[in-house]
Amino acid sequence: MYGYVRxxxxxxxxxxxERFRSAYCGxxxxxxxxxGLAARFVVNYDLTFLVMALSPPCRTQERRCxxxxxxxxxxxxxxxxxxxxxxxxxxxAWWKLRDDLCDGTFPERVxxxxxxxxxxxxxxxxxxxxxxxxxxxxxxxxxxxRLEEERSDSIDQTADCFAAVLTNAAEKTEDPARKRLLKEVxxxxxxxxxxxxxxxxxxxxxxxxxxxxxxxxxxxxxGLTEPVKEELxxxxxxxxxxxxxxxxxxxxxxxxxxxxxxxxLGIPRVRDAVFSGxxxxxxxxxxxxxxxxxx
Amino acid sequence: MNDPYSTLGVSRSASDEEIKKAYRELARKYHPDSYxxxxxxxxxxxxxxxxxxxxxxxxxxRSGQGYAYxxxxxPFSGSSxxxxxxxxxxxxxxxxxxxxxxxxxxxxxxxxxxGAEWNYLMGQLAFRKGWMADASRYFRTAATMDxxxxxxxxxxxxMEKNSQNVYPASSMSGDSDAxxxxxxxxxxxxxxxxMMGGDLIRCC
Numbered sequence: 331m332y333g334y335v336r337x338x339x340x341x342x343x344x345x346x347x348e349r350f351r352s353a354y355c356g357x358x359x360x361x362x363x364x365x366g367l368a369a370r371f372v373v374n375y376d377l378t379f380l381v382m383a384l385s386p387p388c389r390t391q392e393r394r395c396x397x398x399x400x401x402x403x404x405x406x407x408x409x410x411x412x413x414x415x416x417x418x419x420x421x422x423a424w425w426k427l428r429d430d431l432c433d434g435t436f437p438e439r440v441x442x443x444x445x446x447x448x449x450x451x452x453x454x455x456x457x458x459x460x461x462x463x464x465x466x467x468x469x470x471x472x473x474x475x476r477l478e479e480e481r482s483d484s485i486d487q488t489a490d491c492f493a494a495v496l497t498n499a500a501e502k503t504e505d506p507a508r509k510r511l512l513k514e515v516x517x518x519x520x521x522x523x524x525x526x527x528x529x530x531x532x533x534x535x536x537x538x539x540x541x542x543x544x545x546x547x548x549x550x551x552x553g554l555t556e557p558v559k560e561e562l563x564x565x566x567x568x569x570x571x572x573x574x575x576x577x578x579x580x581x582x583x584x585x586x587x588x589x590x591x592x593x594x595l596g597i598p599r600v601r602d603a604v605f606s607g608x609x610x611x612x613x614x615x616x617x618x619x620x621x622x623x624x625x
Numbered sequence: 626m627n628d629p630y631s632t633l634g635v636s637r638s639a640s641d642e643e644i645k646k647a648y649r650e651l652a653r654k655y656h657p658d659s660y661x662x663x664x665x666x667x668x669x670x671x672x673x674x675x676x677x678x679x680x681x682x683x684x685x686x687r688s689g690q691g692y693a694y695x696x697x698x699x700p701f702s703g704s705s706x707x708x709x710x711x712x713x714x715x716x717x718x719x720x721x722x723x724x725x726x727x728x729x730x731x732x733x734x735x736x737x738x739x740g741a742e743w744n745y746l747m748g749q750l751a752f753r754k755g756w757m758a759d760a761s762r763y764f765r766t767a768a769t770m771d772x773x774x775x776x777x778x779x780x781x782x783x784m785e786k787n788s789q790n791v792y793p794a795s796s797m798s799g800d801s802d803a804x805x806x807x808x809x810x811x812x813x814x815x816x817x818x819x820m821m822g823g824d825l826i827r828c829c
Contacts, residue, residue, distance in 0.1 A: 590794070
């Protein structure tokens with residue numbers, strides 16, 4: 331997906347990093363098993379965050395995989411939660427590709443069409459298994475599209491549509507208090523992702539005349555100015571703090587320090603990289619964002 | 626109630642000082658001030674109650690004396706005296722506090738008097754919805770329209786504080802750190818003075 335929700339690796343303890351990796355590997359393995367080999371490319375950091383927030387304590391098994399055939403690695407054991415997370419990943423990836431198909435540049439549209447060919451079967455199966463999540467995602471994205479067509483100048487209202495999509499990943503949580511706090515975490519992390527994506531796409535959107543809420547909110551013509559950066563960073567910080575306060579109420583398990591690292595250190599670093607333009611340069615150097623996040 | 630020692634995260638053989646320290650850290654983490662007007666404030670309040678009960682139980686067990694702790698009700702929810710003017714503002718406030726945001730939205734949307742209090746309540750509603758940029762804007766407008774109201778200023782200050790930096794729970798032992806830093810600075814200064822033949826703190 332977007333890859334903004336990642337840890338500050340150098341600030342994680344080694345065991346914490348290995349647990350994080352086991353969650354990522356667990357998601358990848360579940361995608362392969364449940365949705366087919368092509369779906370493996372849908373694995374991403376953003377959904378790994380969701381998996382860790384939702385999961386009970388870590389149970390792993392050693393596995394060998396195609397990308398790392400030399401030695402076995404600990405991989406989170408498959409369970410209903412990982413199954414759902416895999417489905418959510420496919421559904422979200424599908425609708426993002428649909429979005430690229432409408433809005434993207436010519437090469438992006440070609441890539442999207444090709445990727446959708448591979449993903450179609452997996453999407454169909456996932457959307458049947460998790461109909462509510464799929465329907466809700468469609469509804470919210472339709473609302474977002476309507477706001478885009480109206481050239482909305484509200485960054486909150488547009489971000490809300492996207493953030494609300496992610497909150498649905500917590501819908502199946504049984505304990506009502508836990509469900510509320512997880513929804514709050516996912517909402518605010520989702521809000522940050524939307525705003526960061528808007529900031530990242532700003533130069534491209536200004537040039538192509540595509541909709542971007544930041545353009546209409548601040549009347550931007552050339553890119554992020556310093557005062558706008560400050561205000562945008564400020565509102566992202568408020569969301570990060572809200573996510574942290576919600577995380578504080580979550581059980582203090584092994585995932586907790588990793589989740590805290592991601593929200594308090596990882597995402598702020600990504601924000602700084604996006605604002606300074608370093609993020610885009612890094613993306614151009616590496617493989618396309620949809621896959622291949624090196625871990 | 627669960628085992629009070631495990632609630633505070635200490636062993637049964639922990640010293641009184643260790644227990645006090647654990648209690649202070651947890652109280653800072655779940656203090657109402659950190660969950661001011663937060664949609665999850667009630668969950669934090671439950672945690673706070675658990676922690677207080679655990680601390681009380683340990684105190685009673687160890688010294689046979691009771692200990693009563695009362696924390697301030699959160700300042701964000703308009704504990705400053707006085708009415709909210711018209712009944713409809715009160716209704717809107719109640720709807721927000723009860724989490725009935727749809728009703729609050731309708732009530733506030735139907736009001737024609739869009740002064741400071743209206744902006745403040747719109748800010749609270751936006752905050753609850755997670756619409757942080759709008760919340761900041763409404764609070765600033767309220768504080769500009771009525772600079773004398775402490776609630777409005779407090780709301781603006783709260784948003785500003787949370788905009789400047791990100792505060793993980795582990796960073797919130799501010800007070801003790803400041804004290805430690807002050808203490809070690811003074812001790813260093815005293816040592817320096819003594820090395821040069823003087824004396825800053827006579828007894829050290």
